Amino acid sequence: MSTLPRIGYVGMTHLGICSAVAAASKGFATLGFTPEDDLAAALQTGRLPVVEPDLDALLRVHRERIGFSSDPVRLAECDVIYVAPDVPTNDDGSSDLSVLDELLLLTFAHARNDSIIVILSQVPPGYTRARCSGGRQSLFYQVETLIFGRAVERATRSERFIIGCSEPTQPLPTAFARYLAAFECPILPMRFESAELAKIAINCCLVATVSTANTLAELCESIGADWSEIVPALRLDQRIGQHAYLSPGLGIAGGNLERDLATVVQLGDANGTDVGVVRAWQANSRYRRDWVLRMLHARVLAMTEEPQLAILGLAYKENTQSTKNSPALSLLQALSPFKVVVYDPVVTPQSAWHPHLTSAANAIDACDGADALAIMTPWPQFKSLQPSQIARRLRGKLVIDPFRCLEPAACAAAGLEHHVLGRDFAL
Amino acid sequence: MLTHRHAEPQQPSRVVVLGSNGFIGRELVAYLREKGTSTLALSRKEVDLAADDAVDRLTFLLRPDDTLVFLAALTPDKGRGIAPLLANERMGAAVAEALERSSVGHLVYVSSDAVYPFRAGLISEDSCAESTDLYSAMHLSREIMLKQAAKAPVAVLRPTLIYGVGDTHNSYGPNRFRRAAHKDKRITLFGKGEETRDHIFIGDVVALIDRVIAHRSTGLLNLATGYSIAYADLAKMVAALFSEPIEIACTPRQNQITYRSFDVTAIHRSFPEFKFKLLEQGLATVQQHAKA
Numbered sequence: 001m002s003t004l005p006r007i008g009y010v011g012m013t014h015l016g017i018c019s020a021v022a023a024a025s026k027g028f029a030t031l032g033f034t035p036e037d038d039l040a041a042a043l044q045t046g047r048l049p050v051v052e053p054d055l056d057a058l059l060r061v062h063r064e065r066i067g068f069s070s071d072p073v074r075l076a077e078c079d080v081i082y083v084a085p086d087v088p089t090n091d092d093g094s095s096d097l098s099v100l101d102e103l104l105l106l107t108f109a110h111a112r113n114d115s116i117i118v119i120l121s122q123v124p125p126g127y128t129r130a131r132c133s134g135g136r137q138s139l140f141y142q143v144e145t146l147i148f149g150r151a152v153e154r155a156t157r158s159e160r161f162i163i164g165c166s167e168p169t170q171p172l173p174t175a176f177a178r179y180l181a182a183f184e185c186p187i188l189p190m191r192f193e194s195a196e197l198a199k200i201a202i203n204c205c206l207v208a209t210v211s212t213a214n215t216l217a218e219l220c221e222s223i224g225a226d227w228s229e230i231v232p233a234l235r236l237d238q239r240i241g242q243h244a245y246l247s248p249g250l251g252i253a254g255g256n257l258e259r260d261l262a263t264v265v266q267l268g269d270a271n272g273t274d275v276g277v278v279r280a281w282q283a284n285s286r287y288r289r290d291w292v293l294r295m296l297h298a299r300v301l302a303m304t305e306e307p308q309l310a311i312l313g314l315a316y317k318e319n320t321q322s323t324k325n326s327p328a329l330s331l332l333q334a335l336s337p338f339k340v341v342v343y344d345p346v347v348t349p350q351s352a353w354h355p356h357l358t359s360a361a362n363a364i365d366a367c368d369g370a371d372a373l374a375i376m377t378p379w380p381q382f383k384s385l386q387p388s389q390i391a392r393r394l395r396g397k398l399v400i401d402p403f404r405c406l407e408p409a410a411c412a413a414a415g416l417e418h419h420v421l422g423r424d425f426a427l
Numbered sequence: 428m429l430t431h432r433h434a435e436p437q438q439p440s441r442v443v444v445l446g447s448n449g450f451i452g453r454e455l456v457a458y459l460r461e462k463g464t465s466t467l468a469l470s471r472k473e474v475d476l477a478a479d480d481a482v483d484r485l486t487f488l489l490r491p492d493d494t495l496v497f498l499a500a501l502t503p504d505k506g507r508g509i510a511p512l513l514a515n516e517r518m519g520a521a522v523a524e525a526l527e528r529s530s531v532g533h534l535v536y537v538s539s540d541a542v543y544p545f546r547a548g549l550i551s552e553d554s555c556a557e558s559t560d561l562y563s564a565m566h567l568s569r570e571i572m573l574k575q576a577a578k579a580p581v582a583v584l585r586p587t588l589i590y591g592v593g594d595t596h597n598s599y600g601p602n603r604f605r606r607a608a609h610k611d612k613r614i615t616l617f618g619k620g621e622e623t624r625d626h627i628f629i630g631d632v633v634a635l636i637d638r639v640i641a642h643r644s645t646g647l648l649n650l651a652t653g654y655s656i657a658y659a660d661l662a663k664m665v666a667a668l669f670s671e672p673i674e675i676a677c678t679p680r681q682n683q684i685t686y687r688s689f690d691v692t693a694i695h696r697s698f699p700e701f702k703f704k705l706l707e708q709g710l711a712t713v714q715q716h717a718k719a
Contacts, residue, residue: 283553286553287549287551287690287692290692290695290696293692293695293696294653294690294691294692294695297695298653301699301702302702302703303702333696334695334696334699335699336699337699337700338699338700
C-alpha cells in the first residue's frame, strides 16, 4: 500500500473520540462515525462531549484530517475500522455488550470486503472469536488502555499494542500493520482469548497494587506510620517499579477495573478456578470507598446537631467528568439528612444525588459555615487552596482529605484537624 | 445491608414483641410504649414457644399488619449444649409454622454476631457466617427457617455484645466487671485482657430496632458501634467509675487471644442520623442506675 490507510472509528464515546483524534494526530485521514446525528454534527463543529486534558487542542491542530459522520455508508471509505464504543456496566460490574454488537453488525454491513475491522472496546474473553463469522472482513481485537484524565497521552504514546488474532502466526494485514507502526511501539500479536485476558490481567495487576496500598495505608493510620514515606522505598524496588499504583484511594472506581474483576469472578466460578483473591479486592474496594463516611460519622456527625458539610469534587477522579462509581456520589447518598454544599470544576451537581444539595460557585465558597470539609476528588486546583483561608471559612475545623491535596503541616498550622489516607492523625 | 420499604419512618399498626421478658425485650417494650407505639408484649407466660399449643396460640394472636419482633431464645449462659439447641430450634420452628399459617406485615429477627467466626477479621454484613458451635448454628438455622416461612419483609439483626442496666446475664464484660468492682473491688481479666470486643448499649440496640420497624426494613444488619476495645482498657474504664481503688487482676491465659471489630458503614448508610452512645457515657449511665 503506497498511500496511508484511511482509519475509521465507530462509536463516538470517550474511547472512540480520543482514539480517533490520536489517529489523525499521527497523520492518518480519519473518520469518526456515530449513528447519532446530533453528536456527529456537534463533533463536526469541534464540540467534544468529553473532558480530557489536551484533547480539544489536539483536535484543533489536526482538524483537517478528521471528519465525523452519522452516515454508515461512509465506512466504505476506510481501510481499517475500529469499533470502539465504551461498553457500559451495571452495578455489579457486568458489561452490557448490546451497543457494541449493534455497531459491529453495522460495520460488517457497510465496510468493504478488504477492510480490516478491529474491536477496541472492552470485551470478555471469547467475545471476538464468537463474532468472527459475522462478516466477510478480517477481524482483530486490540487491547485499549485508556485512562480517564490521561486518555490523550495513552492514545498517542502507547507502551505497546496487544493484538488479538484468529491466527497469530500470520503477519498482520499491510494497512493495519502500517497504521500500528506509526505509533512506534512494540506490537504483540496473540490469540484472541489471550489478548482479551491480557487486558484483564493488566487491570488485575493494577488492582492488586492499589488494594495492597489501601490495606497497608489503613494500617498506617492506626500504628503511627505514614504510607507516603513507604511509597518511595517501594518505587525503588525493581520488582514493583516507578509507576506502580501505590497511592491509596477510595476503592476502585470508574467502571473499567470493576468490570474486569467481575469478569474474572464470573469466569473463575464458571470454570471452577480459585478467584478468592479477586473477591477480596472487590470487598476491599467497597470498604475503602466509605472511608470518608466513617470519618465524618466518627469525627463530626456523631456529636454535631444539624451539621453542614462541604464536599469538593464529584468526578470519580481528577481531569474527567465521569462520575461512574464515584466515591463522592456514594458519600452524598449516605448523607441525605444533612445539609451539603458541593463544588466540582467540571461536574454539575444533580438534585437526584441528594435532597438538600447546594452548589457553590467555587471551592472556597463551598467551605462557608461548614462543620467539615471533604475533598473527594484530587483536582489540581484544590491543591492550591490555602489551609488558612479554609480555616477562616469553616465553622468547624475538620478537613478530610483522602488524597492529601493539602499539606498536613500547613493544615496543622491553620488549626485544622486534617485527615489523609495512610497517615496516622496523631503524627 | 438493609433496604427500607418505607423511605420515611412510619408508625407501625402494632408491634408484637416475642420474648418480652428478656434483656432486650423489656427495654424494647418500654421504648415502644414510651413512644406511643401499640405494642403487644409476649413472654413465656403468654406464649410458651416450647409448648404443644404454641403455634395455635401465636397464630391466633398475630394480625396481618403486625410487626413481629422475635427475640425469644435461650441465651448461651443457659448452656451451649444439645438440649438448649433443640429447645431453641423448637421455638424457632413454632414461630415459622405460625408465620406459614398466618401472615404479618413485617418480621424482625434478632439473631447474634455469634454466627461470625473469630477468624472472620473485620466484620461487615458481607462477612461469611459460619456455625462454629451449636448456639451459632441455632441462630443461622432460625434465620433461614424464618426467611423461608415469612411472606412479609424480613430484617435479620445480628447484635454484638450488649450491655445496659437491665442485663441479667453475667457474661465476661462491662456488666460483670461493674458488679465485681462493686462487690470485690477487683476486676479479674482472662490473661492480660488483650482481646478486643465491640460493646453496644442496650438503648442503642432498641433505638435501632425501632428504626428498622419504622422503615419496614428488609435485609441484614449487624448491630455494633464500630469501636472495639481491649478488655484490659474496658476494665480500666469501669474501674474509673468508682471512687475507691479497683484492682485489675490478670490470670494465666487459658485460651487463644481473639479479636472482634465491625465495619458499621451499613448502619451509617441505613440510618445516617443515628448517633451511638459513647462507651464511656453508656458505662456511666449504667453506673448511675446501679447506684440509684
